[in-house]
Amino acid sequence: MSEYVNNPVAYAREVVGKDPMARFLGIEVEEVREGYARCSVTVKPEYLNAVERAHGIIIFSVIDQALAVASNSTGRIAVSINITVNFIAGAIDGEKIFAEAVPVNSGKKVSVWRVEVRGTSDKLIAAADALAYHK
Numbered sequence: 001m002s003e004y005v006n007n008p009v010a011y012a013r014e015v016v017g018k019d020p021m022a023r024f025l026g027i028e029v030e031e032v033r034e035g036y037a038r039c040s041v042t043v044k045p046e047y048l049n050a051v052e053r054a055h056g057i058i059i060f061s062v063i064d065q066a067l068a069v070a071s072n073s074t075g076r077i078a079v080s081i082n083i084t085v086n087f088i089a090g091a092i093d094g095e096k097i098f099a100e101a102v103p104v105n106s107g108k109k110v111s112v113w114r115v116e117v118r119g120t121s122d123k124l125i126a127a128a129d130a131l132a133y134h135k
Contacts, residue, residue: 012073037070040098053090062099063115070101071132078132085128
């Protein structure tokens with residue numbers, strides 16, 4: 001695979017955005033443009049933790065997917081190398097949550113991203129700082 005893609009937004013949406021794990025979890029790409037992605041997932045009963053809130057695993061997964069789509073929309077193949085998440089509020093069964101990834105800084109090989117997860121009422125659920133490595 002080349003380190004560059006011809007149509008990065010289409011690649012990010014159709015290839016990265018539809019990877020097998022994202023499809024398995026039900027994560028959808030809501031919007032993608034160069035350097036930006038918004039992904040969503042609806043919290044299911046099997047995604048709940050012991051206190052009946054969305055488990056950190058599903059929140060982290062939608063963060064990671066938004067980062068993957070956004071960082072691959074820039075024209076250079078990218079993989080995540082670090083994500084630090086602060087969990088702020090809970091999401092309940094049936095709630096649709098949205099992760100938005102935006103760039104903070106983009107270097108030759110490493111880019112820095114901010115990813116926020118919000119619920120349907122625009123409540124902040126999690127905030128993440130992330131790094132992506134560009135091949």
